[in-house]
Amino acid sequence: MEAWYMDDSDADQRLPHKLDPDRPVSLEQLEKIGVFYWKLNADTYESDPELEKIRKENGYSYMDIITIHKDKLPNYEEKLKMFFEEHLHLDDEIRYILEGRAYFDVRDKDDRWIRICMAKGDMITLPAGIYHRFTLDETNYTKAMRLFVGEPVWKAYNRPADDFEIRQKYVNSLRCA
Template identity: 80%
Template sequence: MCEIESWYMDDSSEDKRLPHKLTPNEPVTLEELQKLGVFHWKLNADIYENDPGLQRIREERGYTYMDIITIHPDKLPNYEEKLKMFYEEHLHLDDEIRYILEGRAYFDVRDKNDRWIRIAMTKGDLITLPAGIYHRFTPDETNYTKAMRLFVGEPVWKAYNRPADDFEVRQKYVHSLKCS
């Protein structure tokens, strides 16, 4: 696994597509992300259709379903509405798995102390966010991301906006943080 760039975010209400780094910057390591259940691989997105590395990850982790989404004003119907939905803080009952094929984007996740961590995603980054973690997504200022979405079994698109602390998956996730 290669290192991915991530950092604690500032509280600015400026354009959400900007980096939002603190001054001075407070980087977050891959090891710290892993303690939150966030995992990352760097793959060759130019060969995603026949990449043995991607195939191995899919087989090992049981990712049987995939599709591709292009997030751009000209490609995604109701672009602004979808971006607002993606950026609303939420969780899922299943892991969220995304592989950036083109473009750039950010995933924001909450740490144990409820602080936002911004994860910069670029071409070739594959990330898994555990079920029950509060997170959100936005493209960067280029407004372009092409991503593969992967699922174990049938795709589940349902997001549960915060507060969703009563969900069993959230309680299990919070418990796992206390054990790590």
């Protein structure tokens, strides 16, 4: 996993969009905005005791796997556009990359974009209420595990969604950090 502050370019969303000079973002900086990271062995995800421990400790009782590629995902281009719309969820978003690569973009406390580059074995949690978006990189392929506490909730609320109680709770948590 690698993270950095993004440039303001309108070029293809699948490009890295690093600033020049590069401004890396550390795991500690991500944790301050509620984003947590694990490195796991994706080759053994079906029987990985470390993944099972994380799922048990965090109550991630539901799991499915999504393959994002033009030949595997119906309405591929439409879905990519939807995933890249800035939005928030009322629940945490947990993703574990099993194959390929992808980007999660999140807003820092000053509303600047941070790009998180994820590859095979990377798992992150995005807190409920954080504005974010998702896209593939230039390889146009990823296979990811989606985890949820309880039943999956697929509803995304596009920005602006500042009136939601979960957004207010998230913003308040940043003031304490």
